[in-house]
Amino acid sequence: MRGRSTIYDVAELAGVSAKTVSRVINNSSLVAPGTRRKVLAAIAELDFHPDSAAKGLRQRRRKSVGLVIPYGSDFVFQDPGMWAQANGAHRALSERGYDLVLAVPQTKELVLHELSRLTKNRTVDGVILYAMEGVEALVKEFDRLKIRYVSLSVCYSGQDYNFVETDSSYVSHLATRYMITQGARRIGLIREPEGFFHADKATAEEGYHRAHLEAGLPVDRSLILAGDYSIVSGYERTCQLLRDYPDIDGILCMSDPMAMGALRALREHGLTPGVDIDFVAGDDFPSTREIWPGLTSIRTPLYEQGYQAGTMIVDYIESGQKIPGRVLKGELIVRQSVRSLH
Amino acid sequence: MRGRSTIYDVAELAGVSAKTVSRVINNSSLVAPGTRRKVLAAIAELDFHPDSAAKGLRQRRRKSVGLVIPYGSDFVFQDPGMWAQANGAHRALSERGYDLVLAVPQTKELVLHELSRLTKNRTVDGVILYAMEGVEALVKEFDRLKIRYVSLSVCYSGQDYNFVETDSSYVSHLATRYMITQGARRIGLIREPEGFFHADKATAEEGYHRAHLEAGLPVDRSLILAGDYSIVSGYERTCQLLRDYPDIDGILCMSDPMAMGALRALREHGLTPGVDIDFVAGDDFPSTREIWPGLTSIRTPLYEQGYQAGTMIVDYIESGQKIPGRVLKGELIVRQSVRSLH
DNA sequence: CTGTTAGCGCATTCAG
């Protein structure tokens, strides 16, 4: 038994036609139990695995989905949050019988090129887009090119399908309100980059505003700075806040990598979270929890977000129907880095 | 122009035969320049992308490689080191025209199953195996099943091909020798898990031993503990060392996630690295560097390792010849967490 | 419930 066996070998061994084998493989109900058993035995004996290329060619479905990670930027690649999402997406796809192929366009300009290659040559049936700058424009192109996608953020104004988003606004509101309740009055916000989410709906800035409004507090927009999710941006924004606004009494940092940088900046300024300043971190990664005893933190369901994106893209591929977008909530984990009633 | 165009559409538009188009696509040299130009123009005009399934069916090559991540264990998924390797592997594959598909068997038992599916049904032409417990046994199976693989660790005793390894022994020797030179005498080693590397060659334990021998120092094997690369294992092993051997004056920790846990343990015991105890960390990840000002650290070329693995599996697939294994060296980054001459 | 026929889109013969 050297060359791999084909469906005909199985058919012959089982004493049926190839089509019947095909029916068994694809769980068609229209097969007599006895026949099915014979076929399954032959499949097992020959260790037959249907050729995915032949199947894909015939059915015009590859049963695989691309995960698009933007720009090959190394800090994105190192963000454990992305891998939590990837993990969830992979699990969902795998449960539905889909493979996950990685796509990592090296520049912004290559995103479209790489994606049309993967979809047009039918390597993948659809893609999951990791949130990235400039999604809005990209995604309009995708619609035009009929590239099937689901994105990990909302895409453009008015679009209300094919995305799974964690509500940045919701958690930032939660955190800001908590900090205010505890007595903070001048809270710096290190938010997500511009252009990652649709501008009006779900940004951290919105929740931050809302919490201030509800508390009857003025908002100083200069305390709001955009990071780029990198460690170094967290460091720099924090230094900037500390330098320009010495009266600042709290910092809310929307991602953990940025929080790593922020914590270093605080340390260098001799400031201890929970003692000299309030601090809330962004992702509640296990590795971040290690570095500070009791870091109060936002927690968003990243694995779940990926999982839902995986489910959604498969539903879309198989039904051809766009799927209503979903927004996941997240929570605030209270520990000790926000002072009580100062 | 609705349904995608095929090679025949291109042929017709260019006024040549399908085979000539095929030659152009595959860079066959035997095409007249003028003909080539006409064909390329037609390809561009029709936005033609050769169907990868049809191509794969015909050529029995999918131009894709699986990256196997063991057991879906979440701490593995969160290890930035793995993603540095994955990033390198992806880049190499992409340069060679290969796609990368993720394989994440959920249990040890499923590894073989998942891999035979992917290879037998020709979804991938070969796989890159992330280091995992039990590789030795697995890999013998792979040989039997003729699954083409390259592994990110050495595989079994006597095997000297198809792996890219970072020399754990080399860097642990470097670090241990340095610590001894600086005055440490009772050094705890938190090493990689059992069974990740071939037992005799390239383990951290070997380098640790060698450094002690060279310095004429006795080795206390009870100071050597295996972690499992998780944060919590670093924490627990460190606590264990501190409890059982109060005279310990240094700790060498072979990975950064374990170092995160170790640093927490030290902190909880009131010990400051570089002041009360010597400490060397394992990966020099940016995020780890943040948490301690000046953490002396091993640095192994993980991206490079992944890149070479990608190159190697493609060479293997395309030549059919096993490739001699490669061992990468790594270095020690000296900062301030090891005391000078105490 | 099962089999026959045909063809998915390409590249590999083998001739020109």
Added chain:
DNA sequence: CTGAATGCGCTAACAG
């Protein structure tokens, strides 16, 4: 340098 015929392994469409 170019083309015509053939089939990779599977399943849709249509019988029976």
